[in-house]
Amino acid sequence: MGEQSPVLEMAGIRKVFPGVVALDGVDFRLFPGEVHALMGENGAGKSTLIKVLTGVYEIDGGEIKLGGAPVRISGPLQAQQAGVSTVYQEVNLCTNLSVAENIFIGREPRKFGRIQWGKMRRRAAELLTRLDLDLDVSAPLSSYSLAIQQMVAIARAIDIEARVLILDEPTSSLDTSEVEQLFRIMRRLKESGVAILFVSHFLDQIYEISDRLTVLRNGQLIGEYKTAEMPQVQLVEKMIGKELAALEDLEDKAQRNRERAAEAKPVLEAKGLGRTGAIAPYDLTIHAGEVVGLAGLLGSGRTELARLLFGADKADQGEIHLDGKPATLRDPQAAMKRGIAFSSENRRTEGIIGDLSVRENIILALQASRGWTRPIPRKKQDEIVDKYIKALQIRPADPERPVRNLSGGNQQKVLLARWLITEPKLLIIDEPTRGIDVGAKAEIQKLVAELSDGGMAVLFVSAELEEVLRLSHKIEVLRDRRLVEELENTAGVDADRIMQTIASGATS
Amino acid sequence: MNSIVKNRLFWPAVILVVLLVVNAFTSNQFITVQNGHLFGSLIDILRGSSALILVALGMTLVIATGGIDLSVGAVMAISGAVACLLIQDLPNQNAIGPVLGVVAVAIGVSLVMGLWNGSLVAIIGVQPIIATLILMVAGRGIAQLITDGQIINVQSGPYATIATGFFLGLPVAFLIAAAAVALILLLTRRTALGLLLESVGGSPTASRLAGIGARRITIMVYVVAGGFAGLAGLIYSANIKSADSISAGNLIELDAILAVVIGGTALIGGRFSIAGTVIGAILIQTLSVTVVAIGIPPEANLLFKAVVVVALCLSQSPDFRAKVFGRFKTRQAVAA
Numbered sequence: 001m002g003e004q005s006p007v008l009e010m011a012g013i014r015k016v017f018p019g020v021v022a023l024d025g026v027d028f029r030l031f032p033g034e035v036h037a038l039m040g041e042n043g044a045g046k047s048t049l050i051k052v053l054t055g056v057y058e059i060d061g062g063e064i065k066l067g068g069a070p071v072r073i074s075g076p077l078q079a080q081q082a083g084v085s086t087v088y089q090e091v092n093l094c095t096n097l098s099v100a101e102n103i104f105i106g107r108e109p110r111k112f113g114r115i116q117w118g119k120m121r122r123r124a125a126e127l128l129t130r131l132d133l134d135l136d137v138s139a140p141l142s143s144y145s146l147a148i149q150q151m152v153a154i155a156r157a158i159d160i161e162a163r164v165l166i167l168d169e170p171t172s173s174l175d176t177s178e179v180e181q182l183f184r185i186m187r188r189l190k191e192s193g194v195a196i197l198f199v200s201h202f203l204d205q206i207y208e209i210s211d212r213l214t215v216l217r218n219g220q221l222i223g224e225y226k227t228a229e230m231p232q233v234q235l236v237e238k239m240i241g242k243e244l245a246a247l248e249d250l251e252d253k254a255q256r257n258r259e260r261a262a263e264a265k266p267v268l269e270a271k272g273l274g275r276t277g278a279i280a281p282y283d284l285t286i287h288a289g290e291v292v293g294l295a296g297l298l299g300s301g302r303t304e305l306a307r308l309l310f311g312a313d314k315a316d317q318g319e320i321h322l323d324g325k326p327a328t329l330r331d332p333q334a335a336m337k338r339g340i341a342f343s344s345e346n347r348r349t350e351g352i353i354g355d356l357s358v359r360e361n362i363i364l365a366l367q368a369s370r371g372w373t374r375p376i377p378r379k380k381q382d383e384i385v386d387k388y389i390k391a392l393q394i395r396p397a398d399p400e401r402p403v404r405n406l407s408g409g410n411q412q413k414v415l416l417a418r419w420l421i422t423e424p425k426l427l428i429i430d431e432p433t434r435g436i437d438v439g440a441k442a443e444i445q446k447l448v449a450e451l452s453d454g455g456m457a458v459l460f461v462s463a464e465l466e467e468v469l470r471l472s473h474k475i476e477v478l479r480d481r482r483l484v485e486e487l488e489n490t491a492g493v494d495a496d497r498i499m500q501t502i503a504s505g506a507t508s
Numbered sequence: 509m510n511s512i513v514k515n516r517l518f519w520p521a522v523i524l525v526v527l528l529v530v531n532a533f534t535s536n537q538f539i540t541v542q543n544g545h546l547f548g549s550l551i552d553i554l555r556g557s558s559a560l561i562l563v564a565l566g567m568t569l570v571i572a573t574g575g576i577d578l579s580v581g582a583v584m585a586i587s588g589a590v591a592c593l594l595i596q597d598l599p600n601q602n603a604i605g606p607v608l609g610v611v612a613v614a615i616g617v618s619l620v621m622g623l624w625n626g627s628l629v630a631i632i633g634v635q636p637i638i639a640t641l642i643l644m645v646a647g648r649g650i651a652q653l654i655t656d657g658q659i660i661n662v663q664s665g666p667y668a669t670i671a672t673g674f675f676l677g678l679p680v681a682f683l684i685a686a687a688a689v690a691l692i693l694l695l696t697r698r699t700a701l702g703l704l705l706e707s708v709g710g711s712p713t714a715s716r717l718a719g720i721g722a723r724r725i726t727i728m729v730y731v732v733a734g735g736f737a738g739l740a741g742l743i744y745s746a747n748i749k750s751a752d753s754i755s756a757g758n759l760i761e762l763d764a765i766l767a768v769v770i771g772g773t774a775l776i777g778g779r780f781s782i783a784g785t786v787i788g789a790i791l792i793q794t795l796s797v798t799v800v801a802i803g804i805p806p807e808a809n810l811l812f813k814a815v816v817v818v819a820l821c822l823s824q825s826p827d828f829r830a831k832v833f834g835r836f837k838t839r840q841a842v843a844a
Contacts, residue, residue, distance in 0.1 A: 373699055
């Protein structure tokens with residue numbers, strides 16, 4: 001990079017929301033041809049900073065310079081025209097339109113007012129070839145995986161002559177090879193002089209791809225560092241502002257409880273349970289106080305397996321025994337009555353109700369199980385909600401704020417609270433740590449361990465093997481919508497061992 | 509002060525008060541007491557808005573779940589037709605008991621209509637606008653079949669009381685509407701129904717996974733909307749002492765939706781406001797009355813109404829307010 005001048009300079013940025021200072025005097029620089037990671041916990045101000053940069057929010061103080069000249073970014077369109085393009089965590093494309101249409105939507109090549117479809121497809125194909133993607137540009141976007149959709153979003157972003165490309169957690173739903181593909185594209189863009197702002201909760205990825213990083217905490221700038229000169233542990237400490245020792249003893253704990261868990265009585269037994277087209281028939285036993293991890297690649301049937309146990313989807317074969325008695329789970333209500341809780345991986349569409357407040361979201365499941373005629377008294381609601389906001393450190397600690405305005409990690413905690421207050425015997429959590437920061441992740445893992453210590457059975461679904469290994473007593477490995485192996489999580493079991501099973505599909 | 513101005517109901521309430529004041533000056537009697545009853549244009553407005561309040565109330569609940577009910581007008585026609593047909597055959601049209609029985613039957617039929625709508629939406633999965641469009645079109649046909657294509661006239665004192673009677677100095681129709689409002693407030697805010705409704709409207713999938721019987725709740729709101737529409741149909745029919753299948757509740761679904769929107773409930777569902785809907789409904793009725801009272805030619809009525817509604821909706825849009833008043837503020841600052 002040398003002593004180039006920055007393409008983007010933000011100085012003393014301040015943004016205030018009612019009751020909260022979201023950004024307080026934050027400086028940020030971005031040089032051409034670098035990948036710059038923006039780091040911080042949920043609620044540290046990363047999203048706010050990005051939204052300021054893309055014109056979603058107007059700043060209350062400070063200055064933004066693009067290419068040396070002060071600018072006032074007043075809207076997303078203006079940001080794009082100034083050369084700032086953004087790809088958000090949740091892909092913002094129209095999946096029912098074709099790939100080419102998605103790339104050129106709103107700026108289709110025209111002649112005499114007519115759209116030149118041929119030219120559009122040709123240019124789309126060229127653009128994608130530059131990114132090493134071989135797609136049928138006239139196929140609807142929905143026919144491609146989420147990862148490819150993400151790449152199309154990037155193709156769209158860079159075609160708008162972006163000087164600055166913002167990637168807000170582009171990798172949170174990609175698997176390893178897809179991440180590699182994304183990184184290849186990022187490197188290529190970098191070489192062509194694009195400045196990339198990258199947000200990811202995966203530290204490994206930060207170290208692999210980024211040149212420099214800026215750390216935020218509680219809306220304040222902690223510092224700007226060269227990635228190569230910043231050890232991981234130190235980085236995490238800078239992000240959370242305290243030392244992270246809590247995680248270390250988790251592993252021993254899981255070991256310690258293993259024998260006890262095996263002796264406990266089974267909470268749930270599934271025999272030949274399956275659903276055609278979703279998951280092949282499987283057997284699974286979960287004991288009280290046991291953490292069972294589900295491992296497997298994206299689309300291997302992890303979620304499908306879990307949903308059958310909650311009645312979210314109906315099994316079309318096999319049987320379930322709860323506490324030794326046969327049970328039919330027609331729908332979620334039936335499962336809840338039997339003491340099962342399920343937190344979906346799709347936090348935004350299947351979890352939170354964005355318009356409702358934190359309090360309402362937390363009491364929702366408990367209220368639903370009581371029925372509408374027996375409202376939880378307001379005083380009791382406040383007690384419960386206060387208790388869980390404190391226990392799970394939900395921030396901001398305002399029960400009446402619409403949950404939509406909380407960061408991803410805090411929304412996840414709200415969902416956990418929702419289920420914990422129903423005091424389930426079996427807690428099924430699907431990807432509870434996806435897209436959330438290190439600190440919140442550690443807290444959630446710790447919570448799972450504590451719940452298991454307290455005798456709750458937990459089915460823990462995660463794409464991150466380390467996490468599954470750290471928490472589980474027993475690991476179920478899935479591949480191609482089939483449960484292929486059950487592993488006791490003993491000393492010899494590690495990520496490699498699980499990867500082998502996933503790769504070979506062997507049932508030993 | 510600022511928070512009062514920012515309240516979504518501030519501008520609707522202001523416009524309502526302005527209209528009422530205009531009314532007070534233009535009408536020769538705004539409110540007086542005659543024969544122990546309250547009289548005057550204010551009372552006329554309250555009486556006249558009862559049917560709309562009832563319909564809009566049901567509409568609010570339906571919209572809160574993310575649905576819409578276009579069939580309310582048709583249900584009004586059916587309810588009036590059923591009632592008049594049965595009253596016509598009564599040996600004594602002035603006996604209170606049998607008339608009450610007839611009213612119960614008419615409302616029962618309306619509830620069944622609501623159940624039909626709710627089942628189409630919640631069980632079969634038809635989009636609400638289509639599902640209720642079916643009954644909107646077919647309902648008037650059913651009403652005409654019931655009355656054999658005729659306008660049935662009735663001479664029942666007890667029946668007419670529903671629309672034109674007074675109790676404790678207030679119009680019975682208004683008291684019915686007020687009781688309905690109280691009932692719904694009680695149901696939605698004293699039980700957990702309001703929360704569950706808003707949850708279903710906010711996200712049906714998430715609600716199902718939180719163990720909410722979304723299907724049952726959806727059916728319930730259409731049933732309630734049907735029942736209230738039936739009640740409104742009785743008020744309408746009792747007022748003209750006949751069943752008119754063509755004009756009963758004609759286009760009232762649009763006024764009802766408008767009342768809900770003015771009241772601050774979003775059409776996409778979720779958060780709803782009963783108080784807002786009531787203000788909205790009375791506002792629309794006041795507007796109609798005022799238009800006539802201040803002598804705007806009848807052919808310009810609808811246009812005038814449209815202008816007021818547009819102004820109202822704009823006043824509720826934060827974006828619009830920011831643009832207009834924001835610019836105003838900067839100009840002031842420059843001038844100073």
